[in-house]
Amino acid sequence: MRSSSLFLVGVLLVACATENGGDQQGSSGASDGGAGGTLDDGSGNADGDCLTDGEELALGTDPNAVDSDMDGVSDCAEIDCVSDPLDTAEVCYACGWKHNDPGNLVSTGATEGSTIANVSLIDQCNEPVNLWDFAGEYHILYLTAAW
């Protein structure tokens, strides 16, 4: 007999039709930066990471800190994995999923045409994952059960 508490959700990306959306921090224009330049013209790199001071100012990150939100993951790593470098509670997913929750979604119900709730799930890397982090692309949820 199937237990109703054993559902598994497979999030299948439908590659034939996608839209860009979400945080989209992955293409920030980050550069190697490097020493030289000054904070005034934005070309300097006070903390020596992958972002120039100008890029850090544009992003809101701290030009003098490799890890602006001090969550243990560098700004550059968080940008690469599409995680918010200014959100202490958000770090890269171990499985590599993007944090694509645009931050403005509101659940409107459980019927077709509604915005689904931001369900908390657990992925195959044994990490909590929020369903809205898969926003920005078309998906098909494949719903099955484990016994």
Place this chain on the structure above:
Amino acid sequence: MPPLGGTATAYATAIGATYPVLADPTDGVAKGSPWNGATLPGHCAMAPDMTILKCWTGHGEDTQGYDAIKAHAGL
């Protein structure tokens, strides 16, 4: 016993999944979608803004989901 990460890990390994395989220990998707879990497998096509476009059950019925996505995308 609700599924946890180990369940998702085992299932993903068994099917060779590189896409997300997610355990739903609170039945949140069943409670938050038209699919009620009575028939397996269930499917829901989701728009980029996390709108539920279409849900259906059973095998070999995927065309309606793709059609819903194509219609939403204007294809």
